[in-house]
Amino acid sequence: MGDCIFCKIANGEIPAATLYEDEDFRVILDLGPGSKGHSLVLPKAHYANIYEMPDELLGKAMAVAKKAAAGLVKGLEADGLNVIQNNGLTAGQTVFHFHMHLIPRYEGKEEVIGWTPGTLTDEDKEEILAKVKI
Numbered sequence: 001m002g003d004c005i006f007c008k009i010a011n012g013e014i015p016a017a018t019l020y021e022d023e024d025f026r027v028i029l030d031l032g033p034g035s036k037g038h039s040l041v042l043p044k045a046h047y048a049n050i051y052e053m054p055d056e057l058l059g060k061a062m063a064v065a066k067k068a069a070a071g072l073v074k075g076l077e078a079d080g081l082n083v084i085q086n087n088g089l090t091a092g093q094t095v096f097h098f099h100m101h102l103i104p105r106y107e108g109k110e111e112v113i114g115w116t117p118g119t120l121t122d123e124d125k126e127e128i129l130a131k132v133k134i
C-alpha cells in the first residue's frame with residue numbers, strides 16, 4: 001500500500017510519537033486528539049477495516065489495546081477510557097488502514113463521545129433478528 005499514511009507510520013517510514021511497538025503493531029499518539037493521550041493502535045500490515053483483519057491479528061490488536069489502555073490510564077491518571085474502531089466513511093473512518101482509538105476520559109472534561117439513546121421497538125427488534133445472520 002504505497003500511499004497509505006498509516007502503513008508508513010506503523011512501519012517507521014514516517015515518524016510518530018510511539019508509546020509501544022512490537023513486531024505486528026505500533027501504538028501512537030493521535031495528531032487530532034479528542035482528549036489528552038488519545039492514541040491509535042496500528043497493525044504494521046495493511047488491512048482497510050475490521051472485516052479484512054485476520055482473526056488472529058484482531059485478537060492480538062485487542063490484547064495490545066488492553067495493554068496500552070492500562071498504561072494510558074495509569075500514566076495519565078485518567079478516570080476511564082473508550083476503545084473505538086470506525087469502519088467506513090459513514091461510521092467516521094477517514095484513514096482506510098485498520099486502527100483502534102484509545103481515548104482516555106477525565107471526570108468533568110471533554111464529552112468526546114456520545115449519542116442520544118433511542119428506544120428498541122418490537123418492530124425493529126424482530127426485523128433485526130430476522131435480517132442479521134452472524
Ligand code: 5GP
Pocket residue numbers: 005016028029030031032033040085086092093094095096
Ligand atoms: P478515523 O477517523 O479514520 O477513525 O481516525 C483517523 C485518526 O487518525 C484521526 O483521529 C486523526 O486525527 C488521526 N490521524 C490522521 N492522520 C494522522 C497522522 O499523520 N498522524 C497521526 N498521529 N494521527 C493521524
Ligand code: ZN
Pocket residue numbers: 001004005006007008045046047096097
Ligand atoms: Zn496501510
